[in-house]
Amino acid sequence: DAGVIQSPRHEVTEMGQEVTLRCKPISGHDYLFWYRQTMMRGLELLIYFNNNVPIDDSGMPEDRFSAKMPNASFSTLKIQPSEPRDSAVYFCASSLGLGGYGYTFGSGTRLTVV
C-alpha cells in the first residue's frame, strides 16, 4: 500500500480564496482524521470520520472549515474563505480502529495564506 496520500504538498493562496485539501486513506482503514499542526498550538484534531461518517467535528475552528468523505477512499478539507491565520501544515491520518491501533499519517499539506 502506498500509505496515506495527501495533495497538494504545498499550497499558497491569497486571503479570501477557497482552499481544498485532499486525502486518500489506506484501503481498509475505517477511520480518517484531519489534524492541523502549528508552532503555537502543536497538533490539533479537527475532525474524524468512521466509515465515511463524520463523528466528531468539535475541533473545526470555524464555519469557514468543512470536511467531507464521499467514499472510503477520499476525503477533502475545505477552507472558504481562507485567512492568514489558517496557515499551517494539515495532516490526514487513517486507522483500522480507535484505541491502540495507532494512526498512519500522510506527508501533510503546507498551507500558506498571504
Next chain:
Amino acid sequence: AQSVTQPDIHITVSEGASLELRCNYSYGATPYLFWYVQSPGQGLQLLLKYFSGDTLVQGIKGFEAEFKRSQSSFNLRKPSVHWSDAAEYFCAVGAGTSYDKVIFGPGTSLSVIP
C-alpha cells in the same frame, strides 16, 4: 482533562550516545500511550504503543519505552543514537470513553552531533 507534557523542547546528543525522552500524562485511567517520530517535511510515524501487559515495550528503529504508572510517565529510550534519528518526537495519549481523543504532546526536537 487529559494532557501530555514533554518537558524537553530540544535535546542534543552525540552520535552513539544513549537517549531518553521524557513524557508525562494526565489521565484518570490507564490510557493508550504512543510515541511518534516526525522527520522534517514528513508526517508522523508510529514508533511504539502501550496499553497493558509488560511495561517495557519495544518499537521500531531500536526504540523502547517504559510505562511507569506511579510516575504517570512513558519515557522513550534508545541505547545508541544514529545521526538519522534527528527528528521531532511526539508522545501521545489515547483517552476518552471510546479512546477517540488522541492528544499529542508538544514534541521534543532531537539533534544529533557527530
